[in-house]
Amino acid sequence: MxxxxxxxxxxxxxxxxxxxxxxxxxxxxxxxxxxxxxxxxxxxxxxxxxxxxxxxxxxxxxxxxxxxxxxxxxxxxxxxxxxxxxxxxxxxxxxxxxxxPFVTKIQKIAEKYHDLGYQIIIVGDENHPEVVGINGWCNNSAIITKDGSNLSDLPAKVCVVAQTTERLFNFEKVVDIVSKKCEEVLTFNTICSATKERQESADEVSKQVDLMIVIGGKHSSNSKKLFDICRTNCENTIFIENSLELPTEAFDKEDVKTIGITAGASTPDWIIQDVIEKIK
Ligand code: SF4
CATH class of the missing domain: 3.40.50.11270 (Rossmann fold)
Known part of the structure; x- marks a missing residue:
């Protein structure tokens, strides 16, 4: 078929x-x-x-x-x-x-507002190299949070930025918490449009398919987020790094008529094409 x-x-x-x-x-x-x-x-x-x-x-x-x-x-x-x-x-x-250049922009924001006396808050993953790097532009003084649950004893002036691959929901949640606690709040939604576009596109496709394939590196945070989004819409979602990891039994099933594919921002075209060829 x-x-x-x-x-x-x-x-x-x-x-x-x-x-x-x-x-x-x-x-x-x-x-x-x-x-x-x-x-x-x-x-x-x-x-x-x-x-x-x-x-x-x-x-x-x-x-x-x-x-x-x-x-x-x-x-x-x-x-x-x-x-x-x-x-x-x-x-x-x-x-x-x-x-x-989008990451450079966040580094400059962190540097500028730290120098102006603001507490920098980064919404993101504290172990991600991008976040570690940004923190290094404000003297490693940033508060790093995923969902705002660790935000207590904040100073009056804060400046909130986001890891480029963060989900908008998390950023907005933190902004909401901080706005209720601090007098002066500067917010920079630094989530990259490439991430948002990939997330929206994956969301749309995964709602229409019987099997969803997410292609990305095992350490790629943006790929993992794509997987989470797709999994919410399609329980039958798999995460692979390349065509060698494609489990043929997953798409051989009768009830799998439509297959969706998305790939993280660090997946080159030739790997995506390889997967499509193997399915065909
Ligand atoms: S996702 Fe890509 S374009 Fe967006 S900030 Fe990261 S490296 Fe730059």
């Missing part, structure tokens, strides 16, 4: 991730010295593997002192703290900053 496949309109590589990958590949073409990315460039093992094949390796923050002045280091789209930038500068190696 022919199955219908619906690919979410907005899925796969976002602007910032594509930009970071393009910058890295371009640098490799022009760099004759060693090229490193600071941590994994994106949350996608297949892409990391391909970069490695091109001779682009990863380096950890703890190993920055091993860099040689002739090496080049790429800062990924999530961005880093001011401290890390200082450490790279000390090493004397060339730094190429591929931080997504």
């Amino acid at each position: 022919n199955k219908k496949i619906i690919l979410a309109d907005k899925s796969g590589f976002c602007f910032g991730v594509k930009r970071a990958v393009d910058i890295t590949v371009d640098q490799k073409k022009s760099a004759d010295a060693k090229l490193y990315t600071l941590g994994p460039l994106i949350h996608n093992n297949d892409v990391i593997h391909r970069l490695k094949e091109k001779g682009i390796d990863q380096i950890d923050e703890d190993d920055l002192e091993t860099l040689e002045p002739k090496d080049t280091i790429i800062i990924r789209s999530h961005g880093v703290t001011l401290n890390v930038i200082g450490n790279i500068e000390k090493s004397g190696s060339k730094m190429v900053n591929a931080t997504c």
Whole structure:
């Protein structure tokens, strides 16, 4: 029986991730010295593997002192703290900053309003590198919250920003709590439209299908959020990293007539196409 496949309109590589990958590949073409990315460039093992094949390796923050002045280091789209930038500068190696411009904007907000005496509140995941990086622009003084439940003893002046991949519901919830507790509240909805578009598109498709497939890296927070959204609409939702993880028995079933597909912002087109081909 022919199955219908619906690919979410907005899925796969976002602007910032594509930009970071393009910058890295371009640098490799022009760099004759060693090229490193600071941590994994994106949350996608297949892409990391391909970069490695091109001779682009990863380096950890703890190993920055091993860099040689002739090496080049790429800062990924999530961005880093001011401290890390200082450490790279000390090493004397060339730094190429591929931080997504939307993340740079949040870093600048955190820096500016921290300097103006506001308590910075970040709505997001405290362990996510983007959030760790933003916090580093306000002297690691931000209060990080997911749902506002840890917000007590707040000062009079606060400034609220969001991790770019955060859900609007959480941001609004925190703004609501803070507005009742503080005298002066500045709010910046810094949720990226790429995230919102992917979430809305996944939501729409997952309401129409018998099986929903979310493609993304296991450590990709935006992919995990897509999975949560799809799962609410379609119990039969699976999360895979690439076509090798596709369980054929899931779409072989008679009652699975329509299959929806979406992919996180760190999933390249070739992986999405690979999955579609395998289903076909
Ligand atoms: S999701 Fe948005 S903020 Fe994050 S890298 Fe992509 S475009 Fe930039």
